[in-house]
Amino acid sequence: MRSWWPLTRMMVMSSLRSRVSLFFAFAFPLIFVFAFGYIFGGDDPARIRFVAAQLFTMIVIANGLFGLGNLLLMIRQKGVLRRLYTTPMSKHAVLSGVLAAWLLINSLTFVIVLGVFEAVFHAGIAHRAIALWVLFLLCASAIAGIAFVLASIVERPEGLAMGANALFFPMLFLSGLSIPMFFMPEWLQRIGRVMPSYAMLEFFRSLTENRPLGMMGMIYGIAIALVGIGGYMAAVAVYRWDPQQRLGKTQKVQLVTALALIFVIPRVGISLGQSVQQLRSWLTPRYIIAAGHVFDGDRVLPDSPIYIGIQDERIVFVSASVPDGWRSARIRDLRDAWVMPAMADLHAHLESPVIPVFDPTFSEEDRLRHDLIAGYVGSGITTVRSFGDDFKRLLELREIAEAGLRPYPRLLISGPILTAPGGHPLELPVFQWMSEEFRKRRVVEVADPDAARTALQALLREFRPDWIKIVYDAGDPTMFHTLPRLSRPTLQTLIQEAHRAGLRVAVHISKLEELRDAVLFGADMIEHIPLDAPIDDVTLAEMQRRGTIVCPTVFVIEGFRRQWGGMRIVDDFIRQRLLPPLRARLDRGGGFRRIEMIPEQYRPWIRDRMSAHVEQQLQTAYDNVKRLVNAGIPLVAGSDAGNPDVYHGPGLIHEVEALVRAGVTPLQALRAATAEAGHVVNMPIGRVRPGYVADLVILAQDPTTDVRRLRTLREVVYRGRFYAVEQLLR
């Protein structure tokens, strides 16, 4: 204290008395605040808060790299460090003295910037001022480490300017500080996410947008702190008091070590989170749920109450009494509630165009929180099979979920969709808007059997998917809407090759003829259901013999009627699971409605023509669902979320309801979403039974007599952990 405080004081005074440093510390940031505030914020506090997170991050980084770097370089050039070297002041004292001065000046900058955000733009973030300030200083310290190193390894101000720019601009452009990250190809995003600025921005954003921090916040915090510590270590290693001194060999080794430390931090963070999670599971080893009633995935258990023992994420016993060894275990009293397995959505498109991907006010975190946490787990769904999403991103999300860092649902990943050149889903507008790269990650076009083999081999070289999804669909010829479809030999080759590689295959169809081919060639699962004709008994018998499973996606077929009729289905259950801006947008009437794309004068005519057609298709679909059930073909529930009106999470409850509308009993519909799903994906999920994963939903009312009561969800148990619904929706 004695030695660095006077240095700190002196440096602060020197800066406050210098017009140049006053300009860079205060005027310069304010110019940005006003410019960004007026241009991007307008009068909307939500946008201002969004901009505020970016500006705080930008200011803290720019100030640090340029300002602090120059400060340190200047005092070395002037011989101040050399002079201090002949005194008892240690290099630690010098660096911490300069750092402390820097933090004081930054605090002033922070107060002024926050003041402008509040007073001029009414951002409404003042109640988090202390947390923001602490974070600002944490970030300033982390950047200081880097600036110290930079100032030590360069000789002159020009060198510093070069180095600082080389660090600043990639952070500015790649980590979401200026260009939203989802505009960029995946490999660039990956680089962006490794940068300390990404962690800083996400952390600032969670504060300005009033999100709870949770485990990820902790990890971002640790990552930022580690950058600071690594930087500081490097700075001590390469500390040069004399402009003429050169770096020694050991110093260079230390420098490289410290830099490596900075760059492996994201990985370190995740492992750290894993250990914390592990620790937590040791600390809370087991407990018992006393349930009023239990639907176990197959049937309603006769007794009440029923005791469910849970240890280490798994169900250990389900019985009418507590076994001997468990008498001391904690009991969670849910005798007033219904307990059933958490559900699975086996047909989903997670990168959905329903979510406004082009709205920059949605950070990637926001979208994931909305889709995966609030939407899925918050609706009682803990397993999701994704079709046609970018598998690399999903593998990353899965890693985060497995580490227990975020309650993302369990993900089954199919990789890109295999289809005919120009076939479904390439006719969708989103593929016209997005880049070639975007399309290649999601859809693979297969022209002939040879191409089928190469495509599968190429895919398998990249990763091993849980499923293969093939589209075999020629569109709707009766409405002159035809699409290219795989040839039969190509379909056959794809299925055979996939089976040879030990993969299971789901085939998208829309007509009876397509169903027949798919069944005949050995598809394990059929996605959707014939809309053109009733399934004949021969085909049903073949399906039975082969054990083919169907995911009929009735709700999305009902959607054609909604879209051409102009009807809306946004209810409160859905609204609570949407981000506030998106909710507001839907409440204002935004969204997708095919009928509204037709000029007003043709609407009645079109409506009549289309309504009759889609009505007929829907009745065929309903009829086919019943045929399948009567023939004993297993059905599973899949929402096809990502389509208009089908929201991630609530969409599956809609699907269960739609199955009942099609003529399936409530118990059968619930089985399709639980036990059948677990059986199909071959995982110990979807049942309340010993040995199964403790994924449960707690409902206030009996869902087995009326599936709409799935909306009376109170709590979700995911991997043995309790989540209150409000907690998931926050």
Add this chain to the structure above:
Amino acid sequence: MAVVELHHLVKRYGHVEALRGMDLEIAEGEIFGLLGPNGAGKTTTVEILAGLRARDGGDVRVFGLDPESHRAQLITRMALQPQHFDFVENVTVREIVRLFGALYPNAPSDRVDRVLERLGLSDRLNVRFQALSGGQRQRLNIALTLIGDPQLVILDEPTTGLDPQARQQIHEFVREIRAAGKTVILTTHYLEEAEKLCDRVAIIDHGQVIACDCPRELVARFGGQTRIEFTCSDGDLSLAGLPGVTEVLREGNAWVCWSTDAGHTLEALFAMARERGVRLEQVGIRTPTLEDVFLQLTGRHFRD
């Protein structure tokens, strides 16, 4: 006891061999001068002593320790006033002095004020660094070195750029430091300063010590002869036989002679003049100085 020992010290800057085998021994309680022309290696030597530069060969001991490896132990016992001094702008003398004061918590509490007063900076406390005159800056430079009350004070050209009065003050202060039992090493290229102030002087040229002793001894040994000159208008003198005289020149009334024993020569000269009734006028005596020593040793004038 030797406070500083240099043994065959070598320092190279690329191809320039700045020090080529320096040997020195500096005792406790003395004012030791390093005297040499520009580029002789004075700064290099003292900065190696202070641990600021690394040597390329030879051995260095300060208080028996190697300053390169034992900087931490030595740093509280010695202080270096660097030849060149610059500092952060926009800070006042008071703030700078307070920073250095805080680094030496064990120095006497009135030390800072005493040092400032002795160096004539007491009324400059609120002046910002960049507003100080060159001499004031140099005085601050010296002040910062003395604040910690070190056992060994190393001053690299302390009086360069100072007016005579300030120079005098510094000399007094340095003597005071010696009186307190401390050791002072200073570099200079003022010969008179070395002669007047230093107990011992090492003359350095081209990175080597070419002579080292107390100034009087040096002069006696290497300074050569005293020059005596006068005019006498009337009468004749015969100087050749006087004690110590080695050479005599006469041009009309003006006489010059050189002597190895000025005391005896003058005694005899005045006796002869009185005896012969001759009046001596404009008598001048020039005793040899370090300049002559340098000339003698190197064959060059000190400032060529």
